[in-house]
Amino acid sequence: MIVEQQTDREALFQPLRIRGVELRNRIVMSPMTRGFCPDGVPAPNVAAYYGRRSExxxxxxxxxGIAVDHPAAVGDAGLGEDNIPxxxxxxxxxxxxKVVAAVHAHGGKIIPQLWHQGAMRKPNTGPHPHVPSVSPSGIWGPLGRMTSIDPKSIPADPRIGEAMGEAEIEGAIxxxxxxxxxxxxxxxDGIALHGGHGYLLDNFLWEGTNQRDDKWGGSRARRSEFPAEIVRRIRAAIGEDLPIFFRFSQWKQQDFRATLADNPDELREVLQPLxxxxxxxxxxxVRYYNRAAFDGDSASLAGVAKRVTGKMSMAVGGVGINSGMYDRDKPAAVVSDFGPLLERFKAGEFDLVAVGRAMIGDPHWARKFREGQPTEPYRMDADNILS
Known part of the structure; x- marks a missing residue:
């Protein structure tokens, strides 16, 4: 058992500079779809919601996730088609x-997670329902895999359309x-890209949805070329001072057991181009931040990503809560043992710690964590309110 020292938590409250942006501490509110933006526009209650977490x-x-300016970017995400930002x-x-101003007023920083659902967009839904969904090879993904998706939302045929042509790829970029x-x-204060969970950028990274043999597919490095080109173009457009974050995942909504890499060397092939x-x-x-990413290597996925790329990394997955995101049969309870988290941070595995549902449950989670105070629990009905 790892025994937490009183000073260990304070290490997470040291500032961190990423390019030209200085964060006051290492605690991050993780991106979580909320769906309270009528016609895609965040209302004052959204500004107040994020402002409270900064406070x-x-x-x-x-x-x-904020839909990028593309007609096939998003559809029905189970939260009302017109409420996705x-x-x-x-x-x-x-x-x-106005949201940014509310966060800055309390000393926090904020970046948007840019999102394109790709193959996961439900046909005939979203702001442009008649536009077909897109994926690199026109494939939703392999069928019959472990997933939490409602069977009615899984296509009968894995092929959902044609492979994206060059013009379509350029349009998405x-x-x-x-x-x-x-x-x-x-x-x-920067940009975050959603490159995981079976969405468009991940569709290019994963061989289950990318079966191309041109410059956008084939080897792991070539499958990384589409998101890498997006990163290059964004960097050129926004300059050198603002950081770019990239979310990736082994698992996909189409297949919880999917992998992009089965060892650190393969993960380097995926991430180095990015x-x-x-x-x-x-x-x-990941669903559980404290699990080793690969056999024979004790490091978490965030730790391996940092090691093989030399870039900073962020841990996420069940921080402050005792169940994974898709463990719907297991009530989520507050966790008070942060020894494993602090030990991994102290060892330099990751630079930032992202807190998801625990921070939905308690907007003052960061302050209470620092002071060792009990936090409010996450409730399932919180998915339907903005508090």
């Missing part, structure tokens, strides 16, 4: 400008860049 001590907030038109940019530029205009393109922080999305 509660979070050093950095990564917003819920956008970052395209003037109204949405102005709405996010341009959409990410436009949205990143809009984010900077709104005052965000690191070279300009990613500053790898957000390693």
């Amino acid at each position: 509660g001590g979070a050093g950095l907030i990564v917003t819920e 956008l970052l395209g038109n003037a109204a949405s940019v102005d709405g996010w400008r 341009s959409a990410f860049v436009r949205s990143a530029v809009n984010a900077v205009d709104a005052g965000f 690191a070279d393109a300009g990613v500053d922080v790898f957000d390693a999305s």
Whole structure:
């Protein structure tokens, strides 16, 4: 058993500079879809929601997934098709400008998670229902795998359309860049890209959805070329001062047991092109942060990502809570033993700690964690309210 020392928590409250942005501490609010943006525009209650987490001590907030300015970016995510936030038109940019101001007012920083659902977008839904969904090879993913997706939402045929052509690929890349530029205009402190969970960027990374044999597919490095090109173009568009975060995951919604890599060397093949393109922080999305990523290696996925790329990394997955995101049959309870988390941080495995559902449950989680105070629990009905 790892015994937590009183001073260990304070290590997470040291500032961290990433390019030209200084975070006051290492506690991050993890991105979590909320769906409270009518017509894609965040209302005052969204600004107040994120502002409370900044007031509660979070050093950095990564917003819920924000649809990039592409007609096939998002559809029904189970939260109302018209409530997924956008970052395209003037109204949405102005709405996010107010959110940024609310976070900055309490000393926190905030970056948007740019999101394209790719193969996971439900057909005939979203702001542009008649536009077909896109994926690199026109494939949803292999069927019959372990998943929590409602069977009614799984296609009968894994092929959902045609492979993306060059014009479609260029259109998707341009959409990410436009949205990143809009984010900077709104005052965000950097950019986060959602490259996991079976969405578009992950569709290119994963061989289950990318079966191309051109420059956008084949080897792991070539499958990384599409998101790497997005990173390069965003870096060129926003300049050198703002950080770029990249979320990746082994698991996919289509297949919980899927992997991008089965050992550290293979993970280097996946991530190095992204690191070279300009990613500053790898957000390693796992269900349980404290599990070893590979056999024979005790490091977490965040730890391996940091080791093989030399870039910063962020741990996420069940911090402050005793169940994984998809363990719906297991009530989520507050965790008070942070010894394993602090031990891994002290060992240098990761630079940032992202807190998800625990921070939905308690907007002052960061402050209470620092002071050793009990926190409020996450409740399932919190998914339907914005508090």
